Amino acid sequence: MIKQSSKANFYPVILAGGRGTRFWPLSRKRMAKQLLPLNSEKTMIQETVERLAPIADKKNFWVITNGDLVQPIAKQLRSVPANQIVPEPVGRNTAPAIGLAAFILERLDPNAVLGLFPSDHVTANEAQFRKDIAKAVTLAAAGENIVVLGIKPTRPETGYGYIEVGEQFERGVMRVRRFTEKPNAEKAAEFLESESYFWNSGVFVWGARTLANALREHLRETAPFLEKIAASYGTKDFTRTFARLYPKCENISVDYAILEPRSAKGIHSSNIFCIPANWGWNDLGSWAALFEHRAAEQQLADDGNVVSSKGSFTHHAGGNFVYSPKKFVAVVGVEDLVVVETEDALLITTRKNSQDVGKVVKFLDEKKLHRLV
Amino acid sequence: MIKQSSKANFYPVILAGGRGTRFWPLSRKRMAKQLLPLNSEKTMIQETVERLAPIADKKNFWVITNGDLVQPIAKQLRSVPANQIVPEPVGRNTAPAIGLAAFILERLDPNAVLGLFPSDHVTANEAQFRKDIAKAVTLAAAGENIVVLGIKPTRPETGYGYIEVGEQFERGVMRVRRFTEKPNAEKAAEFLESESYFWNSGVFVWGARTLANALREHLRETAPFLEKIAASYGTKDFTRTFARLYPKCENISVDYAILEPRSAKGIHSSNIFCIPANWGWNDLGSWAALFEHRAAEQQLADDGNVVSSKGSFTHHAGGNFVYSPKKFVAVVGVEDLVVVETEDALLITTRKNSQDVGKVVKFLDEKKLHRLV
Numbered sequence: 001m002i003k004q005s006s007k008a009n010f011y012p013v014i015l016a017g018g019r020g021t022r023f024w025p026l027s028r029k030r031m032a033k034q035l036l037p038l039n040s041e042k043t044m045i046q047e048t049v050e051r052l053a054p055i056a057d058k059k060n061f062w063v064i065t066n067g068d069l070v071q072p073i074a075k076q077l078r079s080v081p082a083n084q085i086v087p088e089p090v091g092r093n094t095a096p097a098i099g100l101a102a103f104i105l106e107r108l109d110p111n112a113v114l115g116l117f118p119s120d121h122v123t124a125n126e127a128q129f130r131k132d133i134a135k136a137v138t139l140a141a142a143g144e145n146i147v148v149l150g151i152k153p154t155r156p157e158t159g160y161g162y163i164e165v166g167e168q169f170e171r172g173v174m175r176v177r178r179f180t181e182k183p184n185a186e187k188a189a190e191f192l193e194s195e196s197y198f199w200n201s202g203v204f205v206w207g208a209r210t211l212a213n214a215l216r217e218h219l220r221e222t223a224p225f226l227e228k229i230a231a232s233y234g235t236k237d238f239t240r241t242f243a244r245l246y247p248k249c250e251n252i253s254v255d256y257a258i259l260e261p262r263s264a265k266g267i268h269s270s271n272i273f274c275i276p277a278n279w280g281w282n283d284l285g286s287w288a289a290l291f292e293h294r295a296a297e298q299q300l301a302d303d304g305n306v307v308s309s310k311g312s313f314t315h316h317a318g319g320n321f322v323y324s325p326k327k328f329v330a331v332v333g334v335e336d337l338v339v340v341e342t343e344d345a346l347l348i349t350t351r352k353n354s355q356d357v358g359k360v361v362k363f364l365d366e367k368k369l370h371r372l373v
Numbered sequence: 374m375i376k377q378s379s380k381a382n383f384y385p386v387i388l389a390g391g392r393g394t395r396f397w398p399l400s401r402k403r404m405a406k407q408l409l410p411l412n413s414e415k416t417m418i419q420e421t422v423e424r425l426a427p428i429a430d431k432k433n434f435w436v437i438t439n440g441d442l443v444q445p446i447a448k449q450l451r452s453v454p455a456n457q458i459v460p461e462p463v464g465r466n467t468a469p470a471i472g473l474a475a476f477i478l479e480r481l482d483p484n485a486v487l488g489l490f491p492s493d494h495v496t497a498n499e500a501q502f503r504k505d506i507a508k509a510v511t512l513a514a515a516g517e518n519i520v521v522l523g524i525k526p527t528r529p530e531t532g533y534g535y536i537e538v539g540e541q542f543e544r545g546v547m548r549v550r551r552f553t554e555k556p557n558a559e560k561a562a563e564f565l566e567s568e569s570y571f572w573n574s575g576v577f578v579w580g581a582r583t584l585a586n587a588l589r590e591h592l593r594e595t596a597p598f599l600e601k602i603a604a605s606y607g608t609k610d611f612t613r614t615f616a617r618l619y620p621k622c623e624n625i626s627v628d629y630a631i632l633e634p635r636s637a638k639g640i641h642s643s644n645i646f647c648i649p650a651n652w653g654w655n656d657l658g659s660w661a662a663l664f665e666h667r668a669a670e671q672q673l674a675d676d677g678n679v680v681s682s683k684g685s686f687t688h689h690a691g692g693n694f695v696y697s698p699k700k701f702v703a704v705v706g707v708e709d710l711v712v713v714e715t716e717d718a719l720l721i722t723t724r725k726n727s728q729d730v731g732k733v734v735k736f737l738d739e740k741k742l743h744r745l746v
Contacts, residue, residue: 025703309719311745313736315729320721328718328745330398330733333726339712341719345701346682346712348693348721353706356688360703363686372684372701 008060009111010137011208012052013101016045016065016073016119017091021361021373022286022354025345026323029373030068034119035076038290045119046076051126052117053079055134062105063119064088064097083234089243095215095257096222096249098204102211103223103230112208113140116254121202122293124280132275136205139173139273144213146262147205148176150198150274151281156188159285161200161255165274166267176272178263179255198276202283204254214258222249287338287354291321305331321351345372381433382484383510384581385425386474389418389438389446389492390464394734394746395659395727398718399696402746403441407492408449411663418492419449424499425490426452428507435478436492437461437470456607462616468588468630469595469622471577475584476596476603485581486513489627494575495666497653505648509578512546512646517586519635520578521549523571523647524654529561532658534573534628538647539640549645551636552628571649575656577627587631595622660711660727664694678704694724718745 020033027033034045042050049061061080065073067087074085088097098116105112115133123129136147150163161181165174179200183191191197215223225245232241250257263270282293294306303318309329312322317331324341331337338354340347347357364373393406400406407418415423422434434453438446440460447458461470471489478485488506496502509520523536534554538547552573556564564570579587588596598618605614623630636643655666667679676691682702685695690704697714704710711727713720720730737746 025701311742313733315732316726317721322719322721324714324719326717327714328398328737328742330718330720330722330730332720332722332729332733334710334721334723337707337710337721339719339721341697341700341714344699345703346695346697346714347703347705348690348695348707348710348712349703349705350707353689356705357703359688360686360705364701369684369701 007055008057009109009141010056010113010115011060011062011101011105011109012049012056012115012117013062013064013098014045014048014117014119015094015097016063016069017088017097018120020120021358023290024357024361025340025342025347025372030072032069032120033284035069035072038284039122039293043076044122044284045073047122048117048119049077049080051123051129052115052133055130055137056115062086062101064101066091089246092246092249092251094254095219095252096226096246098211098254099215099219099223099226099249100229100246102208102215103226104233105208106212107230107233110209111141113137114206114208114211116202116204118202118283120284122280122282122284124297125278129277129279132277132279133203133205135172136275139275140205140207140210144210144271145206146210146214146259146270146272147173148259148272148274149201149203149205149277150174151201151277151279153188153192153197153199156185156192157199158182158185158188160283162191163198163200163274165196165198165276169273172275174274174276175267176263176270176274177267179259198274200255201277201281203277211258214262218258218261219250219252222252225249287321287340287349287357288351291319291338291351294321307331319351380428381430382482382514383429383486383488384433384435384474384478384482385422385429385488385490386435386437386471387418387421387490387492388467388470389436389442390461390470391493393493394731396663397730397734398713398715398720398745403445405442405493406657408442408445411657412495412666416449417495417657418446420495421490421492422450422453424496424502425488425506428503428510429488435459435474437474439464462619465619465622465624467627468592468625469599469619471584471627472588472592472596472599472622473602473619475581475588476599477606478581479585480603480606483582484514486510487579487581487584489575489577491575491656493657495653495655495657497670498651502650502652505650505652506576506578508545509648512648513578513580513583517583517644518579519583519587519632519643519645520546521632521645521647522574522576522578522650523547524574524650524652526561526565526570526572529558529565530572531555531558531561533656535564536571536573536647538569538571538649542646545648547647547649548640549636549643549647550640552632571647573628574650574654576650584631587635591634592623592625592630595625598622660694660713660722660730661724664692664711664724667694680704692724 016034020027023033037043058079063085070087164177166177169175232238305320307322309324311328314331316333319336321338336351338349389407393400396406410416431452436458443460537550539550605611678693680695682697684701686703688705692709694711709724711722
């Protein structure tokens with residue numbers, strides 16, 4: 001369904017720098033969320049690559065991550081060229097990361113279309129996902145267009161950014177009016193009622209040149225650093241240049257740096273489009289989100305338990321998430337708990353409190369219990 | 374404080390046949406509660422023996438248990454003569470067990486005084502315990518007396534048998550009026566108010582001859598079997614005779630078989646006495662009881678947690694019991710849970726539901742998951 005020419009020019013850029021503290025004790029500094037098999041027997045980043053494989057050449061994949069994760073990612077992604085798994089010398093948020101990819105690809109392939117993908121989200125309907133991405137690639141290749149993939153809200157979520165759309169551009173494609181930061185509960189409820197708001201999935205598609213030009217326009221101080229680093233790519237100076245200049249780049253997200261100022265140009269001038277996506281998407285932001293995703297997949301009743309174990313017994317127990325893959329697990333008389341056991345740690349909390357896992361990691365950092373983080 | 378002669382004649386008989394399903398997954402068929410270090414670094418049965426060691430000769434200890442536990446008990450109790458760790462061919466409750474000991478000891482030492490001790494209770498004040506037992510031994514040696522140790526109730530417990538006392542016999546010794554089975558909540562509340570009721574601690578002291586005679590009188594069918602088994606003790610026929618006759622014995626407790634009919638003779642004729650005990654006694658009947666005992670020992674605040682682990686972090690968590698000795702444990706936003714982790718199993722329940730652990734063991738038995746029970 002995607003033309004051979006555009007397949008050859010499509011470059012998935014996978015952002016995999018996150019530490020993933022929210023899945024402690026399973027996630028660790030060197031075993032971030034994207035490296036874990038949270039959704040299937042494959043890891044999140046393996047799923048991300050395989051989901052895209054039918055519409056992108058193997059040699060076109062890029063991964064931007066941090067130094068701690070280069071080795072484990074290379075091990076998990078044998079098909080991705082090793083020199084395209086790029087470790088940032090320091091974390092600088094999404095704008096410099098995707099910007100560097102844009103400047104490198106602009107030099108390698110003037111017709112390159114970049115897709116920016118998180119490495120740790122799930123997508124139940126992969127065929128629909130590929131169809132939408134292919135459409136986005138075609139649209140991005142057709143001009144100075146930016147395409148964002150928007151998820152139809154299913155709850156008044158206050159933890160996500162939203163995309164407000166205006167008129168339809170073509171079937172299945174809306175013009176974007178503006179990007180909205182995480183709303184309060186009242187706003188989120190309004191957004192849920194309205195037909196015009198979508199969750200920002202973090203998936204963007206645009207031409208390398210479009211993005212490079214946008215960076216030159218909107219991130220004037222940072223863009224020259226990125227261009228210099230890109231110019232050294234493939235030479236022996238790359239690592240040194242990267243380490244020297246990247247820290248000087250602004251620590252800013254693509255949304256703030258480019259999408260918001262560009263959308264301010266007006267709905268018809270910005271050329272930002274939203275493809276409403278219906279993939280069974282979930283960003284798995286916490287153990288609670290993983291429970292909900294798994295419960296939906298297993299079509300559990302409301303009082304069901306998601307238990308990963310070697311045998312289990314449940315009695316008067318419902319809504320619990322238990323991960324203890326090597327043990328027999330007995331759950332008696334408890335509700336809505338999250339219990340996760342690894343070789344060296346045991347987490348006991350509730351689904352409601354599972355966002356607080358970061359507090360444990362903070363404690364471990366402070367106590368310098370490095371082996372546990 | 375105990376006369377040398379009575380020390381030489383005092384024989385602690387420790388009942389250690391229980392399977393201890395209530396401490397699953399820590400307790401197993403071959404690792405019953407009494408073999409576990411629940412209260413200190415020593416196991417419950419080791420504590421039981423060491424508590425008595427200052428007032429009883431090493432060679433006087435007897436242990437009655439089941440075939441599965443003979444080896445591990447022998448390993449834990451190096452000081453107890455191996456041929457005095459006696460495996461019942463089948464379980465027959467306390468009357469035949471202590472009865473057999475009485476008939477054997479009556480033959481070996483006509484002046485023997487037996488003390489019957491559970492192997493899995495805790496006693497915080499061991500000096501007071503020994504003082505009370507020494508007093509009981511003296512009283513039992515003085516005639517056809519039966520001495521029971523009674524615990525002053527501290528709550529309206531419906532799970533224990535009670536002893537009702539009458540007049541004082543001498544300082545610190547009451548005459549027993551009757552034994553009362555587990556009461557309902559209303560009765561238990563009355564008993565708590567009254568000064569006349571004590572919990573039956575399961576500790577009894579009496580002469581071997583007194584007990585043997587009581588068995589001959591009250592368990593007429595069973596007593597001859599026990600006498601024949603006792604007569605074969607020390608001969609090559611013992612194991613065979615034991616295996617053949619013991620199953621014919623009545624499956625009945627000491628309380629039902631002897632104490633209740635004897636107390637029916639009247640408060641002055643029965644010669645049953647109660648020594649009110651104040652030892653910091655706890656029968657550790659469940660994970661919840663263990664939590665309470667440990668919390669009291671650690672003088673925890675109401676919102677304290679009892680956590681056995683290699684490091685821990687608690688946040689908005691109270692009243693939890695967690696046992697995971699080799700792991701770092703994080704407990705966030707939960708209350709009154711019991712979580713116990715072993716090499717092959719993980720139990721997640723509440724203090725209130727911790728009595729239901731037997732249901733897990735039943736399930737495992739039914740599913741023939743023998744490695745887990």
